[in-house]
Amino acid sequence: MSPSPSPIPTHLTGLSLLHNPTLNKGSAFPPSERTRFELHGLLPQRVQTLEQQVERAYQQFVGKESDIAKNVFLTSLREQDEVLFYALVLEHLKEMFSIIYTPTEGEAIENYSKIFRRPEGCFLNIEDQGRIETDLSKWASPDQVDIIVVSDGEQILGIGDQGVGAILISIAKLMIYTLCVGIDPSRTLPVVLDVGTNNKDHLNDPLYLGLQKPRESGEKYDVFVERFVKAAKKCYPNAYIHFEDFGLNNAKRILDKYSPQIACFNDDVQGTGCVTLAGVMAALRVSKVPMEELRLVAFGAGSAGTGIADQIKDAIAVESGKSKEEAAKQIWCVDKPGLILKSKKDQLTPAQLSFAREDSEWKDKDHSDLLSIIKEVKPHLLIGTSTQPGAFTREIVQEMASHVERPIIFPLSNPTRLHEAHPKDLIEWTDGKALVATGSPFDPVEYKGTTYSISECNNSTTFPGIGLGVILCKAKRVAESMLVAAIKALAEQAPALKDEDGAKGLLPDVNDVRAVSVEIAAAVIRAAQKEEVAGIGEDEVPGDDEELKKWIRGRMWQARYRPLVKAE
Ligand SMILES: NC(=O)C1=CN([C@@H]2O[C@H](COP(=O)(O)OP(=O)(O)OC[C@H]3O[C@@H](n4cnc5c(N)ncnc54)[C@H](O)[C@@H]3O)[C@@H](O)[C@H]2O)C=CC1
Numbered sequence: 342m343s344p345s346p347s348p349i350p351t352h353l354t355g356l357s358l359l360h361n362p363t364l365n366k367g368s369a370f371p372p373s374e375r376t377r378f379e380l381h382g383l384l385p386q387r388v389q390t391l392e393q394q395v396e397r398a399y400q401q402f403v404g405k406e407s408d409i410a411k412n413v414f415l416t417s418l419r420e421q422d423e424v425l426f427y428a429l430v431l432e433h434l435k436e437m438f439s440i441i442y443t444p445t446e447g448e449a450i451e452n453y454s455k456i457f458r459r460p461e462g463c464f465l466n467i468e469d470q471g472r473i474e475t476d477l478s479k480w481a482s483p484d485q486v487d488i489i490v491v492s493d494g495e496q497i498l499g500i501g502d503q504g505v506g507a508i509l510i511s512i513a514k515l516m517i518y519t520l521c522v523g524i525d526p527s528r529t530l531p532v533v534l535d536v537g538t539n540n541k542d543h544l545n546d547p548l549y550l551g552l553q554k555p556r557e558s559g560e561k562y563d564v565f566v567e568r569f570v571k572a573a574k575k576c577y578p579n580a581y582i583h584f585e586d587f588g589l590n591n592a593k594r595i596l597d598k599y600s601p602q603i604a605c606f607n608d609d610v611q612g613t614g615c616v617t618l619a620g621v622m623a624a625l626r627v628s629k630v631p632m633e634e635l636r637l638v639a640f641g642a643g644s645a646g647t648g649i650a651d652q653i654k655d656a657i658a659v660e661s662g663k664s665k666e667e668a669a670k671q672i673w674c675v676d677k678p679g680l681i682l683k684s685k686k687d688q689l690t691p692a693q694l695s696f697a698r699e700d701s702e703w704k705d706k707d708h709s710d711l712l713s714i715i716k717e718v719k720p721h722l723l724i725g726t727s728t729q730p731g732a733f734t735r736e737i738v739q740e741m742a743s744h745v746e747r748p749i750i751f752p753l754s755n756p757t758r759l760h761e762a763h764p765k766d767l768i769e770w771t772d773g774k775a776l777v778a779t780g781s782p783f784d785p786v787e788y789k790g791t792t793y794s795i796s797e798c799n800n801s802t803t804f805p806g807i808g809l810g811v812i813l814c815k816a817k818r819v820a821e822s823m824l825v826a827a828i829k830a831l832a833e834q835a836p837a838l839k840d841e842d843g844a845k846g847l848l849p850d851v852n853d854v855r856a857v858s859v860e861i862a863a864a865v866i867r868a869a870q871k872e873e874v875a876g877i878g879e880d881e882v883p884g885d886d887e888e889l890k891k892w893i894r895g896r897m898w899q900a901r902y903r904p905l906v907k908a909e
Pocket residue numbers: 496497498499500586588589608609613640641642643644645646675676677678725726727728729753754755756759779780781798799800801
């Protein structure tokens with residue numbers, strides 16, 4: 342049995358206690374606490390258990406007619422009673438994941454200013470830079486924040502610039518940290534950097550809640566980000582900073598600037614790269630293609646596409662002993678104007694440039710469209726991070742399948758409506774040969790008597806475990822070797838390892854995410870120790886690997902009510 346939870350001291354009583362989502366227990370306040378905290382008369386008579394509350398909340402949830410109504414219901418539940426919210430979602434994780442995250446959260450973000458009820462999180466705006474430190478410091482005392490998720494809203498999922506609505510992606514990612522690895526929700530801080538928006542709908546909407554002017558860039562933007570990072574480290578020296586959904590011109594640039602200085606992570610670049618490489622490793626085992634021979638076409642060479650290409654390039658280099666430059670030659674990146682070529686270097690980001698091909702290689706060959714490129718390259722692996730629904734047509738997929746035994750195809754764009762191909766089509770067009778994983782959740786596909794599980798290849802499978810490891814060992818920065826360790830730990834958990842055909846899925850199911858994340862966190866801590874970036878001493882962490890996992894599990898927040906005591 343797990344030990345009894347320690348009590349929480351509080352000064353709050355009566356209505357103020359009921360209105361505090363961290364401490365509120367609603368109908369589950371026991372009689373002794375109803376007396377001690379002056380709650381009689383404010384609650385119906387009957388005392389209920391958390392399980393009964395979960396059952397009632399679930400009935401209310403299923404009664405909502407649309408997914409967005411379910412999302413709004415869950416948000417309001419979280420704002421009333423955090424323990425109940427997390428207990429409910431953990432009980433129905435698979436069903437509710439897509440409601441609190443992609444795709445439904447995308448709809449909530451687009452409509453943020455319309456569905457807004459109360460503010461949540463920290464809003465920093467570029468016109469008020471003098472206030473950053475004061476506004477950030479309001480949230481907690483310096484040792485009480487473990488993690489900050491921050492977004493500037495320029496490239497939210499695949500739905501582009503959402504301005505201030507980005508606060509909801511910061512909140513959603515933090516919820517996933519709590520659900521998947523038990524980060525205490527009261528020790529998290531969601532932040533939006535409001536630098537304006539170029540989204541015309543928001544610029545013209547009288548109800549829009551953010552800075553209603555075109556997005557700032559250039560020096561003023563960089564100074565703002567720098568001030569935010571400095572203030573965050575000053576206010577919360579132990580906080581790990583997770584960057585989310587920054588635009589193509591900023592995501593990698595900001596990561597490269599700050600990752601040598603502080604413990605930070607860009608989810609779209611690194612998280613997506615890690616989970617995709619783990620899925621690819623599983624697919625290669627099934628298809629029996631060695632990593633050193635892999636040919637990849639990455640369609641949509643933005644933050645996620647180049648982040649994935651980078652991870653795969655590094656893996657090819659390690660497996661084959663080639664230099665990274667040589668390994669990059671096995672990757673063809675395609676963006677709006679077609680194949681990325683060196684002659685276009687003035688229009689490329691540094692991340693794209695490292696994959697640009699020599700024009701001479703393609704002198705007499707068509708490189709303007711995906712089909713022609715697939716014909717020429719004959720890739721084993723096709724990845725979509727382009728936000729272009731239906732871009733992987735039957736012709737393209739069958740062309741690919743005509744050259745390789747098991748085409749590996751990952752349409753990763755989110756939310757669901759932007760997927761480059763539907764998994765059912767991919768399986769049918771290739772007569773069951775395609776090995777598929779997707780960015781958003783899809784139902785299994787039935788084809789010729791076989792059920793094909795479609796794994797969700799979403800950074801949510803990796804960032805929580807990586808974050809837990811970083812936080813627990815108080816890492817001073819996130820070294821490349823820590824990410825490699827995370828990828829290996831995840832790849833070890835692939836269902837495909839126990840299934841020659843790959844039909845059971847390439848990545849673990851969301852229901853297994855807590856157990857998988859403990860493995861990832863343990864691997865990250867060991868790598869941080871080796872790299873000498875762990876901020877806690879060797880003697881503070883168990884040396885034995887099984888004991889380490891027990892130690893990690895013991896530090897995960899649980900969704901259960903803790904006794905309340907009067908603060909002195
Ligand atoms: N499954 C996962 O874990 C993740 C999925 N994503 C998804 O990947 C997509 C892209 O996200 P980011 O890389 O952050 O955005 P981004 O804006 O940095 O990249 C998108 C890229 O696609 C290119 N593109 C647009 N139209 C195209 C076309 N017709 N042909 C070829 N390329 C085209 C754009 O020019 C851009 O370079 C989004 O849908 C996002 O939700 C992103 C991060 C994680």
